[in-house]
Amino acid sequence: MPVRIEKNKNLTTAYLSGEIDHHSCVLIRDEIDKTVNMVAPRELCLDFMHVSFMDSSGIGLVMGRYKLMHALGGRLRVSGVSRSAMKVMKLAGLDMLAKIDCKGETK
Amino acid sequence: MKALNEMKLTLESRSVNESFARVAVSAFVASLDPTVEEISDIKTAVSEAVTNCIVHGYKNTMGRIYIWVGIFENNVVKIRIRDRGCGIADIAQAMAPLFSTEPEERAGLGFAVMQSFCDKLSVRSTPGKGTTVTLIKTIESREQC
Ligand SMILES: Nc1ncnc2c1ncn2[C@@H]1O[C@H](COP(=O)(O)OP(=O)(O)OP(=O)(O)O)[C@@H](O)[C@H]1O
Ligand SMILES: [Mg+2]
Numbered sequence: 001m002p003v004r005i006e007k008n009k010n011l012t013t014a015y016l017s018g019e020i021d022h023h024s025c026v027l028i029r030d031e032i033d034k035t036v037n038m039v040a041p042r043e044l045c046l047d048f049m050h051v052s053f054m055d056s057s058g059i060g061l062v063m064g065r066y067k068l069m070h071a072l073g074g075r076l077r078v079s080g081v082s083r084s085a086m087k088v089m090k091l092a093g094l095d096m097l098a099k100i101d102c103k104g105e106t107k
Numbered sequence: 108m109k110a111l112n113e114m115k116l117t118l119e120s121r122s123v124n125e126s127f128a129r130v131a132v133s134a135f136v137a138s139l140d141p142t143v144e145e146i147s148d149i150k151t152a153v154s155e156a157v158t159n160c161i162v163h164g165y166k167n168t169m170g171r172i173y174i175w176v177g178i179f180e181n182n183v184v185k186i187r188i189r190d191r192g193c194g195i196a197d198i199a200q201a202m203a204p205l206f207s208t209e210p211e212e213r214a215g216l217g218f219a220v221m222q223s224f225c226d227k228l229s230v231r232s233t234p235g236k237g238t239t240v241t242l243i244k245t246i247e248s249r250e251q252c
Contacts, residue, residue: 021125057158088151
Protein backbone atom coordinates (compact mmCIF):
# COMPACT_ATOMS: atom_id res chain seq x y z
CA MET A 1 0.00 0.00 0.00
CA PRO A 2 1.59 3.32 -1.04
CA VAL A 3 -0.22 5.23 1.75
CA ARG A 4 -0.78 4.64 5.46
CA ILE A 5 -3.08 7.01 7.29
CA GLU A 6 -3.13 7.98 10.96
CA LYS A 7 -6.58 9.32 11.78
CA ASN A 8 -7.01 12.04 14.33
CA LYS A 9 -9.53 14.88 14.55
CA ASN A 10 -6.79 17.46 15.19
CA LEU A 11 -4.15 16.18 12.84
CA THR A 12 -4.54 13.39 10.31
CA THR A 13 -1.30 12.27 8.69
CA ALA A 14 -0.99 10.42 5.39
CA TYR A 15 2.37 8.66 5.11
CA LEU A 16 3.09 8.29 1.40
CA SER A 17 5.71 5.92 0.08
CA GLY A 18 7.31 4.75 -3.15
CA GLU A 19 6.83 6.51 -6.45
CA ILE A 20 4.10 9.08 -7.00
CA ASP A 21 2.97 9.22 -10.60
CA HIS A 22 -0.33 9.17 -12.45
CA HIS A 23 -0.55 5.39 -11.95
CA SER A 24 -0.08 5.32 -8.17
CA CYS A 25 -1.85 8.62 -7.54
CA VAL A 26 -5.38 7.37 -8.12
CA LEU A 27 -5.26 4.91 -5.22
CA ILE A 28 -3.51 7.32 -2.85
CA ARG A 29 -5.98 10.09 -3.61
CA ASP A 30 -9.05 7.92 -3.06
CA GLU A 31 -7.69 6.56 0.19
CA ILE A 32 -6.88 10.02 1.60
CA ASP A 33 -10.17 11.58 0.48
CA LYS A 34 -12.19 8.74 1.99
CA THR A 35 -10.53 9.29 5.38
CA VAL A 36 -10.58 13.09 5.26
CA ASN A 37 -14.26 13.17 4.39
CA MET A 38 -14.98 10.79 7.27
CA VAL A 39 -12.79 12.42 9.92
CA ALA A 40 -12.92 16.07 8.76
CA PRO A 41 -9.60 16.83 10.53
CA ARG A 42 -8.52 20.34 11.43
CA GLU A 43 -5.19 19.69 9.76
CA LEU A 44 -4.02 17.20 7.15
CA CYS A 45 -0.34 16.39 6.82
CA LEU A 46 1.02 14.70 3.70
CA ASP A 47 4.27 13.03 4.67
CA PHE A 48 6.68 12.56 1.73
CA MET A 49 9.56 11.14 3.79
CA HIS A 50 9.47 7.76 2.03
CA VAL A 51 8.62 9.01 -1.46
CA SER A 52 11.41 8.11 -3.89
CA PHE A 53 10.01 9.78 -7.01
CA MET A 54 7.38 12.37 -7.85
CA ASP A 55 6.22 14.02 -11.09
CA SER A 56 3.50 16.61 -11.70
CA SER A 57 0.88 14.08 -10.62
CA GLY A 58 2.18 14.78 -7.11
CA ILE A 59 1.41 18.47 -7.61
CA GLY A 60 -2.15 17.56 -8.56
CA LEU A 61 -2.32 15.41 -5.44
CA VAL A 62 -1.21 18.24 -3.13
CA MET A 63 -3.34 20.89 -4.87
CA GLY A 64 -6.44 18.69 -4.80
CA ARG A 65 -5.97 17.95 -1.07
CA TYR A 66 -5.44 21.66 -0.44
CA LYS A 67 -8.80 22.39 -2.07
CA LEU A 68 -10.47 19.64 -0.07
CA MET A 69 -9.06 20.88 3.25
CA HIS A 70 -9.92 24.45 2.34
CA ALA A 71 -13.53 23.42 1.66
CA LEU A 72 -13.64 21.72 5.08
CA GLY A 73 -12.22 24.81 6.78
CA GLY A 74 -8.98 23.01 7.67
CA ARG A 75 -5.30 23.35 6.87
CA LEU A 76 -2.79 21.38 4.86
CA ARG A 77 0.83 20.69 5.69
CA VAL A 78 3.43 18.86 3.63
CA SER A 79 6.51 17.31 5.23
CA GLY A 80 9.62 15.23 4.51
CA VAL A 81 9.99 16.52 0.96
CA SER A 82 13.18 15.50 -0.86
CA ARG A 83 15.30 17.92 -2.87
CA SER A 84 14.05 16.63 -6.21
CA ALA A 85 10.38 16.59 -5.17
CA MET A 86 10.83 20.11 -3.78
CA LYS A 87 12.04 21.23 -7.20
CA VAL A 88 8.72 20.08 -8.69
CA MET A 89 6.64 21.59 -5.86
CA LYS A 90 8.38 24.98 -6.05
CA LEU A 91 7.74 25.11 -9.78
CA ALA A 92 4.04 24.84 -9.02
CA GLY A 93 4.19 27.43 -6.25
CA LEU A 94 2.88 24.88 -3.76
CA ASP A 95 4.94 26.59 -1.08
CA MET A 96 2.37 29.40 -1.32
CA LEU A 97 -0.54 27.06 -0.51
CA ALA A 98 0.86 24.96 2.29
CA LYS A 99 3.68 24.86 4.79
CA ILE A 100 6.34 22.57 3.31
CA ASP A 101 9.10 20.98 5.38
CA CYS A 102 12.04 19.42 3.60
CA LYS A 103 13.95 16.26 4.42
CA GLY A 104 16.86 17.03 6.76
CA GLU A 105 16.12 20.77 6.93
CA THR A 106 19.58 21.56 8.29
CA LYS A 107 22.07 22.56 5.65
CA MET B 108 24.45 14.18 -36.86
CA LYS B 109 24.63 10.49 -36.14
CA ALA B 110 24.02 9.17 -32.66
CA LEU B 111 26.92 7.45 -30.90
CA ASN B 112 24.45 5.11 -29.26
CA GLU B 113 20.69 4.74 -29.46
CA MET B 114 17.74 2.71 -28.27
CA LYS B 115 14.07 2.27 -29.10
CA LEU B 116 11.23 1.17 -26.93
CA THR B 117 7.58 0.58 -27.76
CA LEU B 118 5.04 0.39 -24.96
CA GLU B 119 1.31 -0.06 -24.59
CA SER B 120 -0.40 2.98 -23.10
CA ARG B 121 -1.09 1.40 -19.73
CA SER B 122 -0.39 3.57 -16.70
CA VAL B 123 1.59 0.75 -15.09
CA ASN B 124 4.22 1.30 -17.83
CA GLU B 125 4.97 4.88 -16.73
CA SER B 126 7.47 3.71 -14.17
CA PHE B 127 9.09 1.21 -16.57
CA ALA B 128 9.51 3.92 -19.24
CA ARG B 129 11.33 6.40 -17.00
CA VAL B 130 13.52 3.72 -15.42
CA ALA B 131 14.45 2.26 -18.83
CA VAL B 132 15.43 5.65 -20.26
CA SER B 133 17.43 6.63 -17.19
CA ALA B 134 19.22 3.25 -17.17
CA PHE B 135 20.21 3.77 -20.81
CA VAL B 136 21.56 7.25 -20.07
CA ALA B 137 23.45 5.92 -17.02
CA SER B 138 26.43 5.07 -19.28
CA LEU B 139 27.21 8.81 -19.32
CA ASP B 140 27.74 8.81 -15.55
CA PRO B 141 25.11 11.44 -14.78
CA THR B 142 24.65 12.94 -11.31
CA VAL B 143 21.76 11.86 -9.10
CA GLU B 144 20.04 15.15 -9.89
CA GLU B 145 20.43 14.71 -13.66
CA ILE B 146 18.95 11.21 -13.47
CA SER B 147 16.04 12.46 -11.44
CA ASP B 148 15.46 15.32 -13.93
CA ILE B 149 15.38 12.86 -16.82
CA LYS B 150 13.06 10.46 -15.01
CA THR B 151 10.66 13.27 -14.20
CA ALA B 152 10.61 14.71 -17.73
CA VAL B 153 10.08 11.26 -19.31
CA SER B 154 7.35 10.50 -16.81
CA GLU B 155 5.54 13.71 -17.81
CA ALA B 156 5.72 13.00 -21.54
CA VAL B 157 4.68 9.34 -21.24
CA THR B 158 1.83 10.16 -18.85
CA ASN B 159 0.55 12.75 -21.33
CA CYS B 160 0.42 10.12 -24.09
CA ILE B 161 -1.63 7.89 -21.80
CA VAL B 162 -4.02 10.39 -20.21
CA HIS B 163 -4.46 12.80 -23.12
CA GLY B 164 -3.26 11.25 -26.38
CA TYR B 165 -4.94 7.89 -25.83
CA LYS B 166 -7.68 9.10 -23.48
CA ASN B 167 -10.29 6.31 -23.19
CA THR B 168 -8.42 4.18 -25.73
CA MET B 169 -5.33 2.01 -25.83
CA GLY B 170 -2.43 2.65 -28.17
CA ARG B 171 1.31 2.45 -28.53
CA ILE B 172 3.93 4.84 -27.21
CA TYR B 173 7.17 5.04 -29.18
CA ILE B 174 10.30 6.10 -27.33
CA TRP B 175 13.65 6.75 -28.95
CA VAL B 176 16.78 7.84 -27.11
CA GLY B 177 19.99 8.93 -28.78
CA ILE B 178 23.32 9.82 -27.22
CA PHE B 179 25.37 12.31 -29.23
CA GLU B 180 28.82 13.84 -28.97
CA ASN B 181 29.55 15.99 -25.93
CA ASN B 182 27.08 14.02 -23.79
CA VAL B 183 24.01 15.39 -25.51
CA VAL B 184 20.98 13.19 -24.91
CA LYS B 185 17.91 13.38 -27.14
CA ILE B 186 14.71 11.69 -26.05
CA ARG B 187 11.76 11.47 -28.43
CA ILE B 188 8.37 10.30 -27.15
CA ARG B 189 5.60 9.85 -29.67
CA ASP B 190 1.97 8.76 -29.69
CA ARG B 191 -0.57 8.26 -32.45
CA GLY B 192 -3.35 9.67 -30.31
CA CYS B 193 -5.73 12.63 -30.56
CA GLY B 194 -3.08 15.31 -31.06
CA ILE B 195 -3.08 18.91 -29.83
CA ALA B 196 -4.93 21.67 -31.69
CA ASP B 197 -3.23 24.64 -30.01
CA ILE B 198 0.30 23.76 -28.92
CA ALA B 199 1.15 27.19 -27.48
CA GLN B 200 -1.94 27.08 -25.26
CA ALA B 201 -1.22 23.49 -24.18
CA MET B 202 2.34 24.42 -23.20
CA ALA B 203 1.32 27.43 -21.13
CA PRO B 204 1.87 26.74 -17.42
CA LEU B 205 -1.34 25.78 -15.57
CA PHE B 206 -3.29 25.07 -18.75
CA SER B 207 -4.99 21.68 -18.60
CA THR B 208 -7.94 20.09 -20.33
CA GLU B 209 -8.48 18.06 -17.13
CA PRO B 210 -8.26 20.78 -14.49
CA GLU B 211 -9.94 18.86 -11.61
CA GLU B 212 -7.03 16.60 -10.75
CA ARG B 213 -4.25 17.76 -13.07
CA ALA B 214 -2.12 20.80 -12.42
CA GLY B 215 -1.34 21.63 -16.04
CA LEU B 216 2.37 21.72 -15.32
CA GLY B 217 3.69 18.73 -17.25
CA PHE B 218 5.18 20.81 -20.06
CA ALA B 219 6.54 23.35 -17.56
CA VAL B 220 8.30 20.52 -15.72
CA MET B 221 9.75 19.11 -18.98
CA GLN B 222 10.91 22.60 -19.94
CA SER B 223 12.65 23.37 -16.68
CA PHE B 224 14.18 19.91 -16.18
CA CYS B 225 15.68 19.72 -19.69
CA ASP B 226 17.75 22.10 -21.81
CA LYS B 227 15.32 22.07 -24.70
CA LEU B 228 11.76 20.91 -25.30
CA SER B 229 10.00 20.79 -28.63
CA VAL B 230 6.48 19.64 -29.39
CA ARG B 231 5.04 18.71 -32.75
CA SER B 232 1.44 17.63 -33.06
CA THR B 233 -1.29 17.07 -35.62
CA PRO B 234 -4.89 16.79 -34.44
CA GLY B 235 -6.18 13.29 -35.13
CA LYS B 236 -2.67 12.02 -35.94
CA GLY B 237 -0.65 12.27 -32.75
CA THR B 238 2.02 14.11 -30.81
CA THR B 239 5.83 14.00 -30.69
CA VAL B 240 7.73 15.49 -27.79
CA THR B 241 11.51 15.88 -28.03
CA LEU B 242 13.61 16.49 -24.94
CA ILE B 243 17.28 17.46 -25.11
CA LYS B 244 19.62 17.47 -22.16
CA THR B 245 23.39 17.68 -21.85
CA ILE B 246 24.84 15.51 -19.12
CA GLU B 247 27.64 17.37 -17.35
CA SER B 248 29.39 14.11 -16.64
CA ARG B 249 32.09 13.80 -14.08
CA GLU B 250 34.08 12.19 -16.87
CA GLN B 251 33.65 12.85 -20.59
CA CYS B 252 33.25 9.71 -22.65
N1 LIG C 1 0.36 13.59 -25.93
C1 LIG C 1 -0.68 14.44 -25.88
N2 LIG C 1 -1.77 14.24 -26.67
C2 LIG C 1 -2.83 15.08 -26.62
N3 LIG C 1 -2.89 16.18 -25.82
C3 LIG C 1 -1.85 16.44 -25.02
C4 LIG C 1 -0.69 15.59 -25.01
N4 LIG C 1 0.20 16.11 -24.13
C5 LIG C 1 -0.38 17.21 -23.61
N5 LIG C 1 -1.61 17.43 -24.14
C6 LIG C 1 -2.52 18.58 -23.84
O1 LIG C 1 -1.76 19.61 -23.25
C7 LIG C 1 -2.27 19.98 -21.96
C8 LIG C 1 -1.14 20.39 -21.04
O2 LIG C 1 -0.27 19.29 -20.75
P1 LIG C 1 0.55 19.29 -19.38
O3 LIG C 1 1.29 18.01 -19.27
O4 LIG C 1 1.32 20.55 -19.30
O5 LIG C 1 -0.59 19.37 -18.27
P2 LIG C 1 -1.60 18.22 -17.80
O6 LIG C 1 -1.18 16.90 -18.33
O7 LIG C 1 -2.97 18.65 -18.13
O8 LIG C 1 -1.40 18.25 -16.21
P3 LIG C 1 -0.16 17.63 -15.38
O9 LIG C 1 0.88 17.20 -16.37
O10 LIG C 1 0.31 18.74 -14.51
O11 LIG C 1 -0.70 16.50 -14.62
C9 LIG C 1 -3.06 18.76 -21.51
O12 LIG C 1 -4.07 19.09 -20.58
C10 LIG C 1 -3.60 18.22 -22.84
O13 LIG C 1 -4.78 18.90 -23.20
MG1 LIG D 1 0.76 16.19 -18.13
